[in-house]
Amino acid sequence: MNLSDDELERYARHIVLPQFGGPGQQRLKAARVIVIGAGGIGSGAIPALAGAGIGRLTIVDDDAVDRSNLQRQTIFRDADVGEAKAHHAARFAAGLNTHVEAVPVRERVNPGNAAALLNGHDLVLDGSDNFATRLAVSDACVKLGIPLVSAAAIKFQGQVGFFRGQPCFRCFVGDAFDSDECDNCAELGVLGALTGTVGSFAALVAIRAIAGLGDDAGKLHLFDAAALAWRAISLPPDPGCRACGAPAQSG
Numbered sequence: 001m002n003l004s005d006d007e008l009e010r011y012a013r014h015i016v017l018p019q020f021g022g023p024g025q026q027r028l029k030a031a032r033v034i035v036i037g038a039g040g041i042g043s044g045a046i047p048a049l050a051g052a053g054i055g056r057l058t059i060v061d062d063d064a065v066d067r068s069n070l071q072r073q074t075i076f077r078d079a080d081v082g083e084a085k086a087h088h089a090a091r092f093a094a095g096l097n098t099h100v101e102a103v104p105v106r107e108r109v110n111p112g113n114a115a116a117l118l119n120g121h122d123l124v125l126d127g128s129d130n131f132a133t134r135l136a137v138s139d140a141c142v143k144l145g146i147p148l149v150s151a152a153a154i155k156f157q158g159q160v161g162f163f164r165g166q167p168c169f170r171c172f173v174g175d176a177f178d179s180d181e182c183d184n185c186a187e188l189g190v191l192g193a194l195t196g197t198v199g200s201f202a203a204l205v206a207i208r209a210i211a212g213l214g215d216d217a218g219k220l221h222l223f224d225a226a227a228l229a230w231r232a233i234s235l236p237p238d239p240g241c242r243a244c245g246a247p248a249q250s251g
């Protein structure tokens, strides 16, 4: 996959990096990434992915822009309030980088449609705001063999996990969160700049994986915005996990 003169100029600061170079840029260009949720995490991740030159960026969100989103969802403007997030986010990505094919999907991910939505992508970045969606996305990623960057932020805490095969996101959180009735930031609050930090970090994990800069699978990165500190832990696989564990006996 060759790079045009415009792309060579645009990505010059990538290409000059010895560990990245033209081959790293070509991998980004060939990559099809799907971002679940064009909210606070998406607002950090989408500009980073689009600017970096991910070839195809699918953006899934069923929601409309609310005025209370603008404190942290900085890809939207005042004038976008009431309009579809997926379309505005895709327009933002394409406006930032004409080499990105940005595809908006105004749907809510559930166990019934997750596999069809994710199929055909090389990496999933999940920045959705509830566990039911996260688990549906994770289970579909395990089934389809697609690596997953799962990112979340609430109050002063952020987390970014990278999953490929075992362990999966369900190994980490268990089966108790399959319902919609879970904590979300509408009730608990979230610091504005935190979501952008976590979303941008999630994009970095994705870009590292796609460009072959490092394998972070099975690691969970935790950010404490109150203490201003990151730490990383390794997640153990759950042998009994109903998504990635040993297949159940038939019969």
Ligand SMILES: [Zn+2]
Pocket (backbone or CB within 6 Å): 166, 167, 168, 169, 170, 171, 172, 238, 241, 242, 243, 244, 245
């Ligand atoms: Zn699992």
